Amino acid sequence: MFERARKIFIPALASLACAACATGGPVEVGGATNLSMVQADSLPVPSAADYAASPRAFIIGPYDMLSIDVFGNEDLRLEEIQVDAGGRITFPLIGTVEVAGKTPGEAARTMEAMLKGRYLRNPQVTVNLKETSSQVVAISGEIKRPGVYPIVGDMTLLKAIARAEGWTEFSKKREVLVFRKVGGQQYAALYDAKAIERGQYADPELFPNDTVVVGDSQARRNMKDLFTVVPPIVGPLIFLLGQN
Structure with a gap:
Protein backbone atom coordinates (compact mmCIF):
# COMPACT_ATOMS: atom_id res chain seq x y z
CA MET A 1 0.00 0.00 0.00
CA TYR A 51 -1.23 3.13 22.21
CA ALA A 52 -3.35 2.60 25.33
CA ALA A 53 -0.89 5.01 26.93
CA SER A 54 0.68 8.43 26.53
CA PRO A 55 2.20 8.72 23.04
CA ARG A 56 5.48 10.07 24.40
CA ALA A 57 5.97 7.51 27.16
CA PHE A 58 7.78 4.28 26.39
CA ILE A 59 5.42 1.39 27.03
CA ILE A 60 6.82 -2.07 27.71
CA GLY A 61 5.68 -4.71 25.25
CA PRO A 62 6.22 -8.39 24.46
CA TYR A 63 9.82 -9.45 23.76
CA ASP A 64 11.32 -6.19 25.03
CA MET A 65 14.57 -6.63 26.96
CA LEU A 66 14.77 -4.98 30.38
CA SER A 67 17.34 -4.53 33.13
CA ILE A 68 16.10 -4.48 36.72
CA ASP A 69 17.89 -3.37 39.87
CA VAL A 70 16.73 -3.43 43.48
CA PHE A 71 18.86 -0.90 45.31
CA GLY A 72 21.20 -2.41 47.87
CA ASN A 73 20.44 -6.02 46.92
CA GLU A 74 22.86 -7.58 44.44
CA ASP A 75 20.87 -10.83 44.37
CA LEU A 76 17.92 -8.94 42.89
CA ARG A 77 19.83 -7.31 40.05
CA LEU A 78 19.14 -8.66 36.57
CA GLU A 79 21.17 -7.23 33.71
CA GLU A 80 18.88 -8.75 31.09
CA ILE A 81 15.38 -10.13 31.36
CA GLN A 82 13.06 -10.53 28.39
CA VAL A 83 9.33 -9.92 28.50
CA ASP A 84 7.49 -13.00 27.30
CA ALA A 85 4.81 -13.15 24.60
CA GLY A 86 2.10 -12.57 27.20
CA GLY A 87 3.73 -9.42 28.52
CA ARG A 88 5.09 -10.96 31.74
CA ILE A 89 8.43 -11.45 33.45
CA THR A 90 9.44 -13.80 36.26
CA PHE A 91 11.39 -12.14 39.07
CA PRO A 92 13.03 -13.67 42.18
CA LEU A 93 10.87 -13.76 45.33
CA ILE A 94 7.72 -12.36 43.73
CA GLY A 95 7.36 -14.64 40.70
CA THR A 96 5.27 -13.51 37.72
CA VAL A 97 4.88 -9.78 37.13
CA GLU A 98 2.63 -8.24 34.47
CA VAL A 99 4.66 -5.48 32.82
CA ALA A 100 3.22 -5.06 29.30
CA GLY A 101 1.33 -1.82 28.88
CA LYS A 102 3.27 -0.14 31.69
CA THR A 103 6.06 2.39 31.53
CA PRO A 104 9.35 1.27 33.13
CA GLY A 105 8.53 3.52 36.09
CA GLU A 106 5.07 1.99 36.52
CA ALA A 107 6.56 -1.52 36.33
CA ALA A 108 9.07 -0.54 39.02
CA ARG A 109 6.29 0.74 41.31
CA THR A 110 4.35 -2.51 40.79
CA MET A 111 7.39 -4.55 41.78
CA GLU A 112 8.06 -2.37 44.80
CA ALA A 113 4.51 -3.00 46.01
CA MET A 114 4.96 -6.77 45.56
CA LEU A 115 8.29 -6.79 47.42
CA LYS A 116 7.37 -4.41 50.22
CA GLY A 117 6.62 -5.77 53.66
CA ARG A 118 6.84 -9.49 53.00
CA TYR A 119 10.37 -9.46 51.54
CA LEU A 120 11.89 -5.99 51.91
CA ARG A 121 11.09 -3.05 54.18
CA ASN A 122 11.43 -0.23 51.68
CA PRO A 123 12.42 -1.57 48.24
CA GLN A 124 13.64 0.83 45.57
CA VAL A 125 13.31 -0.75 42.14
CA THR A 126 14.69 0.61 38.88
CA VAL A 127 13.51 -0.79 35.54
CA ASN A 128 15.34 0.25 32.38
CA LEU A 129 14.84 -0.58 28.73
CA LYS A 130 17.77 -2.34 27.05
CA GLU A 131 16.19 -3.33 23.73
CA THR A 132 12.74 -2.91 22.30
CA SER A 133 10.91 -5.10 19.84
CA SER A 134 7.47 -3.59 20.40
Whole structure:
Protein backbone atom coordinates (compact mmCIF):
# COMPACT_ATOMS: atom_id res chain seq x y z
CA MET A 1 0.00 0.00 0.00
CA PHE A 2 2.79 2.45 0.90
CA GLU A 3 4.53 2.07 -2.47
CA ARG A 4 1.24 2.52 -4.32
CA ALA A 5 0.47 5.64 -2.31
CA ARG A 6 3.92 7.08 -3.06
CA LYS A 7 3.32 6.68 -6.79
CA ILE A 8 0.01 8.51 -6.42
CA PHE A 9 1.34 11.42 -4.34
CA ILE A 10 4.33 12.45 -6.42
CA PRO A 11 2.71 12.71 -9.88
CA ALA A 12 -0.21 14.60 -8.35
CA LEU A 13 1.92 17.12 -6.47
CA ALA A 14 1.68 20.02 -8.90
CA SER A 15 -2.08 19.83 -9.47
CA LEU A 16 -2.78 19.19 -5.80
CA ALA A 17 -0.79 22.20 -4.65
CA CYS A 18 -2.68 24.45 -7.06
CA ALA A 19 -6.04 23.02 -6.00
CA ALA A 20 -5.26 23.45 -2.33
CA CYS A 21 -4.36 27.10 -2.84
CA ALA A 22 -7.53 27.72 -4.85
CA THR A 23 -10.00 26.03 -2.53
CA GLY A 24 -8.43 26.63 0.86
CA GLY A 25 -9.79 23.30 2.02
CA PRO A 26 -9.38 19.55 1.60
CA VAL A 27 -9.06 18.43 -2.01
CA GLU A 28 -9.07 15.10 -3.74
CA VAL A 29 -5.99 14.11 -5.72
CA GLY A 30 -6.47 13.31 -9.38
CA GLY A 31 -8.45 10.10 -9.85
CA ALA A 32 -7.60 8.80 -6.39
CA THR A 33 -10.97 9.34 -4.72
CA ASN A 34 -9.75 7.72 -1.50
CA LEU A 35 -6.93 10.24 -1.09
CA SER A 36 -7.41 13.80 0.12
CA MET A 37 -5.20 16.59 1.35
CA VAL A 38 -5.57 17.75 4.95
CA GLN A 39 -5.05 21.38 5.91
CA ALA A 40 -2.46 20.84 8.65
CA ASP A 41 1.17 21.61 9.40
CA SER A 42 2.01 18.13 10.64
CA LEU A 43 0.72 14.61 11.00
CA PRO A 44 -1.64 14.09 13.94
CA VAL A 45 0.03 12.75 17.07
CA PRO A 46 -1.04 9.27 18.22
CA SER A 47 -3.38 9.44 21.20
CA ALA A 48 -3.90 7.34 24.29
CA ALA A 49 -6.41 5.26 22.36
CA ASP A 50 -3.79 4.44 19.72
CA TYR A 51 -1.23 3.13 22.21
CA ALA A 52 -3.35 2.60 25.33
CA ALA A 53 -0.89 5.01 26.93
CA SER A 54 0.68 8.43 26.53
CA PRO A 55 2.20 8.72 23.04
CA ARG A 56 5.48 10.07 24.40
CA ALA A 57 5.97 7.51 27.16
CA PHE A 58 7.78 4.28 26.39
CA ILE A 59 5.42 1.39 27.03
CA ILE A 60 6.82 -2.07 27.71
CA GLY A 61 5.68 -4.71 25.25
CA PRO A 62 6.22 -8.39 24.46
CA TYR A 63 9.82 -9.45 23.76
CA ASP A 64 11.32 -6.19 25.03
CA MET A 65 14.57 -6.63 26.96
CA LEU A 66 14.77 -4.98 30.38
CA SER A 67 17.34 -4.53 33.13
CA ILE A 68 16.10 -4.48 36.72
CA ASP A 69 17.89 -3.37 39.87
CA VAL A 70 16.73 -3.43 43.48
CA PHE A 71 18.86 -0.90 45.31
CA GLY A 72 21.20 -2.41 47.87
CA ASN A 73 20.44 -6.02 46.92
CA GLU A 74 22.86 -7.58 44.44
CA ASP A 75 20.87 -10.83 44.37
CA LEU A 76 17.92 -8.94 42.89
CA ARG A 77 19.83 -7.31 40.05
CA LEU A 78 19.14 -8.66 36.57
CA GLU A 79 21.17 -7.23 33.71
CA GLU A 80 18.88 -8.75 31.09
CA ILE A 81 15.38 -10.13 31.36
CA GLN A 82 13.06 -10.53 28.39
CA VAL A 83 9.33 -9.92 28.50
CA ASP A 84 7.49 -13.00 27.30
CA ALA A 85 4.81 -13.15 24.60
CA GLY A 86 2.10 -12.57 27.20
CA GLY A 87 3.73 -9.42 28.52
CA ARG A 88 5.09 -10.96 31.74
CA ILE A 89 8.43 -11.45 33.45
CA THR A 90 9.44 -13.80 36.26
CA PHE A 91 11.39 -12.14 39.07
CA PRO A 92 13.03 -13.67 42.18
CA LEU A 93 10.87 -13.76 45.33
CA ILE A 94 7.72 -12.36 43.73
CA GLY A 95 7.36 -14.64 40.70
CA THR A 96 5.27 -13.51 37.72
CA VAL A 97 4.88 -9.78 37.13
CA GLU A 98 2.63 -8.24 34.47
CA VAL A 99 4.66 -5.48 32.82
CA ALA A 100 3.22 -5.06 29.30
CA GLY A 101 1.33 -1.82 28.88
CA LYS A 102 3.27 -0.14 31.69
CA THR A 103 6.06 2.39 31.53
CA PRO A 104 9.35 1.27 33.13
CA GLY A 105 8.53 3.52 36.09
CA GLU A 106 5.07 1.99 36.52
CA ALA A 107 6.56 -1.52 36.33
CA ALA A 108 9.07 -0.54 39.02
CA ARG A 109 6.29 0.74 41.31
CA THR A 110 4.35 -2.51 40.79
CA MET A 111 7.39 -4.55 41.78
CA GLU A 112 8.06 -2.37 44.80
CA ALA A 113 4.51 -3.00 46.01
CA MET A 114 4.96 -6.77 45.56
CA LEU A 115 8.29 -6.79 47.42
CA LYS A 116 7.37 -4.41 50.22
CA GLY A 117 6.62 -5.77 53.66
CA ARG A 118 6.84 -9.49 53.00
CA TYR A 119 10.37 -9.46 51.54
CA LEU A 120 11.89 -5.99 51.91
CA ARG A 121 11.09 -3.05 54.18
CA ASN A 122 11.43 -0.23 51.68
CA PRO A 123 12.42 -1.57 48.24
CA GLN A 124 13.64 0.83 45.57
CA VAL A 125 13.31 -0.75 42.14
CA THR A 126 14.69 0.61 38.88
CA VAL A 127 13.51 -0.79 35.54
CA ASN A 128 15.34 0.25 32.38
CA LEU A 129 14.84 -0.58 28.73
CA LYS A 130 17.77 -2.34 27.05
CA GLU A 131 16.19 -3.33 23.73
CA THR A 132 12.74 -2.91 22.30
CA SER A 133 10.91 -5.10 19.84
CA SER A 134 7.47 -3.59 20.40
CA GLN A 135 8.00 0.11 19.63
CA VAL A 136 9.63 0.48 16.26
CA VAL A 137 9.63 2.51 13.06
CA ALA A 138 10.03 0.90 9.63
CA ILE A 139 12.30 2.61 7.08
CA SER A 140 12.27 1.55 3.43
CA GLY A 141 12.97 2.84 -0.06
CA GLU A 142 16.23 4.35 -1.28
CA ILE A 143 18.17 4.26 1.98
CA LYS A 144 21.43 2.53 2.84
CA ARG A 145 20.04 0.13 5.40
CA PRO A 146 16.26 -0.38 5.19
CA GLY A 147 14.77 -2.14 8.18
CA VAL A 148 12.88 -1.88 11.43
CA TYR A 149 14.44 0.32 14.12
CA PRO A 150 13.53 0.78 17.80
CA ILE A 151 12.26 4.08 19.11
CA VAL A 152 13.92 4.96 22.39
CA GLY A 153 13.35 8.54 23.52
CA ASP A 154 12.57 11.17 20.91
CA MET A 155 13.19 10.19 17.29
CA THR A 156 12.80 12.59 14.39
CA LEU A 157 12.70 11.90 10.67
CA LEU A 158 16.34 12.89 10.09
CA LYS A 159 17.48 10.91 13.14
CA ALA A 160 15.70 7.86 11.75
CA ILE A 161 17.39 8.31 8.38
CA ALA A 162 20.75 8.54 10.17
CA ARG A 163 19.92 5.39 12.16
CA ALA A 164 19.41 3.62 8.82
CA GLU A 165 22.93 4.76 7.83
CA GLY A 166 21.76 7.68 5.71
CA TRP A 167 20.98 8.45 2.11
CA THR A 168 22.27 6.65 -0.95
CA GLU A 169 23.50 8.44 -4.04
CA PHE A 170 20.08 7.83 -5.61
CA SER A 171 17.92 9.00 -2.68
CA LYS A 172 15.30 11.56 -3.61
CA LYS A 173 15.38 13.79 -0.53
CA ARG A 174 12.39 15.77 -1.73
CA GLU A 175 10.26 12.62 -1.75
CA VAL A 176 10.17 11.31 1.81
CA LEU A 177 6.84 9.91 2.99
CA VAL A 178 5.79 9.12 6.54
CA PHE A 179 2.73 6.92 7.08
CA ARG A 180 0.88 6.89 10.41
CA LYS A 181 -2.38 5.45 11.73
CA VAL A 182 -4.28 7.58 14.23
CA GLY A 183 -7.81 6.99 15.49
CA GLY A 184 -8.38 4.25 12.93
CA GLN A 185 -7.48 6.58 10.04
CA GLN A 186 -4.39 6.15 7.85
CA TYR A 187 -2.46 9.38 7.23
CA ALA A 188 0.60 10.16 5.14
CA ALA A 189 2.87 13.18 4.97
CA LEU A 190 5.20 14.19 2.14
CA TYR A 191 8.40 15.89 3.35
CA ASP A 192 11.25 17.68 1.63
CA ALA A 193 14.26 16.54 3.66
CA LYS A 194 16.49 19.10 1.95
CA ALA A 195 14.24 21.86 3.26
CA ILE A 196 14.40 20.35 6.75
CA GLU A 197 18.20 20.19 6.59
CA ARG A 198 18.27 23.86 5.60
CA GLY A 199 16.07 24.73 8.58
CA GLN A 200 13.10 25.83 6.47
CA TYR A 201 10.77 23.84 8.71
CA ALA A 202 11.04 21.57 11.72
CA ASP A 203 12.32 18.02 11.66
CA PRO A 204 9.11 16.05 12.40
CA GLU A 205 8.96 13.66 15.32
CA LEU A 206 8.28 9.99 14.62
CA PHE A 207 6.21 7.65 16.77
CA PRO A 208 6.00 3.86 17.16
CA ASN A 209 4.51 2.05 14.15
CA ASP A 210 5.32 4.88 11.71
CA THR A 211 6.61 3.85 8.29
CA VAL A 212 9.13 6.00 6.39
CA VAL A 213 9.54 5.58 2.62
CA VAL A 214 12.39 7.38 0.84
CA GLY A 215 11.96 8.17 -2.86
CA ASP A 216 14.39 6.68 -5.35
CA SER A 217 16.15 7.58 -8.57
CA GLN A 218 13.37 6.16 -10.75
CA ALA A 219 10.98 8.70 -9.28
CA ARG A 220 13.54 11.43 -9.94
CA ARG A 221 13.85 10.42 -13.61
CA ASN A 222 10.09 10.19 -14.02
CA MET A 223 9.52 13.59 -12.45
CA LYS A 224 12.48 15.55 -13.84
CA ASP A 225 10.19 17.82 -15.85
CA LEU A 226 7.74 18.39 -13.00
CA PHE A 227 10.39 19.44 -10.54
CA THR A 228 11.72 22.08 -12.91
CA VAL A 229 8.50 24.02 -12.29
CA VAL A 230 7.40 22.96 -8.80
CA PRO A 231 9.20 24.85 -6.01
CA PRO A 232 10.64 23.07 -2.98
CA ILE A 233 8.08 22.01 -0.38
CA VAL A 234 8.23 24.70 2.31
CA GLY A 235 6.13 22.62 4.68
CA PRO A 236 4.85 19.05 4.84
CA LEU A 237 1.85 18.02 2.72
CA ILE A 238 -0.53 15.95 4.85
CA PHE A 239 -2.87 13.38 3.28
CA LEU A 240 -5.71 11.24 4.58
CA LEU A 241 -6.05 7.83 2.98
CA GLY A 242 -9.69 6.79 2.77
CA GLN A 243 -10.83 3.37 3.89
CA ASN A 244 -11.71 1.08 0.99
